[in-house]
Amino acid sequence: MLELLNVSTRVGNQQHIQDVSLQLHPGTLNVLLGATLSGKTTLMRLMAGLETPDTGEVRFNGVNVRGIPVQKRDVAMVYQQFINYPSLTVYENIASPLRVAGLDKATIKQRVHEAAELLRLTDYLQRLPADLSGGQQQRTALARALVKQAKLVLLDEPLANLDYKLREELRRELPGIFAKTGAILVYASTEPSEALLLGGNTATLHEGRLTQFGPAIEVFQRPVDLQTARIFSDPPLNTLLVSKQGAELRCDALVMTLPVDNADAAQLPDGQYTLAIRPWHLLLDVPPQLEKQTTEKQTTHARINAHVEVTEITGSETYVHVRLQGAQTQRWVALLHGVKDLPADSPVQLAIDPAQIYLFDSHGQRCLTPPQREDV
Amino acid sequence: MKSWNNKAWFLVLPVLLLVAFSAIIPLMTVVNYSVQDSFGNNEFYWVGLEWFKEVLESERFHNALMRNLLFSAIILLIEIPLGIAIALAMPRRGWGVSVCLVLMALPLLIPWNVVGTIWQVFARVDIGLLGYTLTQLGFDYNYTQDVVDAWITLIVMDVWHWTSLVVLLCYSGLVSIPQAYYQAARIDGASRWAVFRYIQLPKMRRVLVIAVLLRFMDSFMIYTEPFVVTGGGPGNATTFLSIDLVQMAIGQFDLGPAAAMSLIYFLIILLVSWVFYTVMTQQDADSAPGRGQP
Amino acid sequence: MARIVLNNIAHRYGAVTARSATQSTDDAAAYALKPLSHAWEDGGAYALLGPSGCGKTTLLNIISGLVTPSQGQLFFDDTDVSQLPTEQRNIAQVFQFPVLYDTMTVAENLAFPLRNRRGINKLGDAEIKQRVADAITMLGLEKLAHQKARGLSADDKQKISLGRGLVRTDVNAILFDEPLTVIDPHLKWQLRTQLKQIHRQFGHTMIYVTHDQTEALTFADKVVVMLAGEVIQTGTPEDLFKHPLHTFVGKFIGSPGMNILRCELDGNEAIVDTFRIALPCHYPALPGTIELGIRPEFIRIVNQGEGMPVTISAIEDIGRYRIVRALLGSQHLDIVVPEAVAIPGNAAVVFETGNIGIYHNSRLVNSNNSNTGVS
Incomplete structure (x- = not known):
């Protein structure tokens, strides 16, 4: 188990990491x-x-x-750039950590072939990294991290320099590849x-602070604070400052009745809040002159x-970027199903289901x- | 970064000892000589800053210093632009690259005194190819007699010997400029001059700092070539500080003034180098480097 | 601004020597760009989409003149510009990584392409100032205007690179070569919509090269999909999504991409393993490989007995929807299930007939012999 206990670093006056505590268990994937x-x-x-x-x-x-040199810590790391030994073949690249560890030839061969198989590099073992595509180069780097059988594997945006589709493919394979190593x-x-x-x-980070840590979907659905919700939103989260009076949320742009069946909502004191809603929870209600068929x-x-x-x-799908009326500086985005080509500057009315708000x-x-x- | 590992000191120790014996102790000896007088018999008397005063006030020192400054200025003014120009003209790919690099490296591989001897012979009026040809062509050329000719010979020699260094440094700066910069400049409609002024020169700045520093220090300390070629003459026309220093210390055995002079010499080099460095790297300090691009 | 026409343009890398020029040109693999004729309409927003090494950047550089094609002509409106150098083509181009003139301030960087103009195109100082000020406002760089360009963040640097293209309001076209690669996701949204607004405002012809389908589809009115030096399909985002002409397009566009299932044809039914699937129209029997393509979005998940039974191997919850990875018989199937829909334990699937395409040797079989099918 890897534990960070109230870890902080600073460079000069700048705080890089602020009081981060985190527990990571073997066999888990942590983003x-x-x-x-x-x-x-x-x-x-x-x-x-x-x-x-x-x-x-x-x-x-x-x-x-503290004080234990990196070489003895049993760590493997893969970077955004494809880092391999340029003069060594793919086979030698993958074998390199094993040679350092002083394993015998047969074991090295077996491990390299296993890793190559898993990362679909078997046909390229005798090539040099320069003769490989970006995806294959990064697979080689991943294979090197894999054969090392390190207890801690760190991947720093490993897919960022790959094509979108390659990224999708490798992202699907990655958790499985490393799952077996524990x-x-x-x-x-x-x-x-x-x-x-x-x-x-998922651990969400903002300016060196850990804002939340938990299963990805849980952090996504139940962010502890606004910052976490923002970090975990793509397209960006729509927000609006509102004031709550009784069962009503109000601002210049909006009046909304809180859902009565939500126990949490009933207990909230009156005051200022930030309302947030996901782009795909906004419904389009277009004036009839633009579209006859309106949503229910x-x-x-x-x-x-x-x-x-x-x-x-x-x-x-259609992303509609809008300026709110009554809150001119606020830009929102709505993600609508189907193709809706709305002309620029045309007025739209968006419908918000109170049950979907944060x-x-x-x-x-x-x-x-x-x-x-x-x-x- | 912040963790101290005492083992490191043991690793650095040999270097510290080496530096102490090769630099610090000799320097201290010089400092020691510069404040004392001796009448032989290993007897020394404290004279304070007397020697410094004498050296600084002597015309001989002023003249030699002026010669040095003039020489370094001319060398820099010729070698830096010429080096940049040659680097710009060199091919960036293909077989021409290695040919050019080898040609450029050749003069750098020849020892100082050999260069001196080559040129000494080369420029002789009676048997040297250059000197003889020039004289036959009707030029009144004789570096052993004429001050200007002696200077020209030394300068041409230095340029021949050391411009390659500037070229190689600049070339390394040039080839590290990503192709996208040139493409962007073409898109922006930049002229050849603008490309040089706004892309190549700024990207070469770091290596140019090194080139200027190296060439300044080297040319300011020049000794072997004028010693071999002109021997400091005609008259004292090419007697630079280093030559003067050796004459004073070895020839006249004036250890005190020579020590004082070498310290002053050392401080001047340090000062001028510092000025160059500060001026040329000032822009770097203006802004912290941003996040690097992959 | 101009209509850009490519007439039988092709390119091969490497020095074109007399010997290689006389060699047969049918060695298609050697082409970075296979012979291509295409017209980019004036004022269009185009995306060139494809995997790395497909020739999209080569094509872009041919238009801007950074690469001279091995063959073919290039026209801006009716003028043949094939022989014109880049400077005279009046094209703006933004590169993948920020390119800045380090010694200049942000404002000077933006003014640079304008100051380089000579002769009749020369601009007055006031005009330059105005345009630079406009670009600075447009990109929200007010605070940085008088800072030196060196030392800015990657995001800001790339904004300035974009800005150098945008100040030139009278260019023939603005070309983008994966301009948002180094930008953080949140800023990507902002910059992309800004580009779109700028396009709407000024009506430049814009060509945007990317491997990222989201960027291509959201930016462009027309997307040109390339593979191995060849244009595979050109169409609106909707066309590409609904009617991919090639299985590659089907897979490349959409996340996850289209399901491609080996099948046999039997009139207006397809046979996938043991399942018979209704097709929108009647297909003739064809030799060669036949595949059925259907997008994960057009598969409904239902209870057992109401459709073809599937074995679910994984469910990936990505918040907005879930991706169900399943096996239909022996073949892999991705299904997109919206947030509100529950996934039954014993699941079955139904294909939306109208959204099924049949592919013969990877190409869409035209179904115009039916009036119910796709058009």
């Missing part, structure tokens, strides 16, 4: 999710022992690892969808008026979550 410079790489360097915390401890299986897998990413697709646990009218839905800025059509208090703490979906 560090955050924007560029949010501290993902620093945190990984701390875990690897490439950096030492100013305060706090990094423990591996209960032992403080290693602690740590994976840094800037993309929320990647964290969800990989599954496992639900009286409980709150309405919000807006002007279209730009629409983006993906083929099956509320965050003035400190950014979550106070209201949409009810959980019943699943099998």
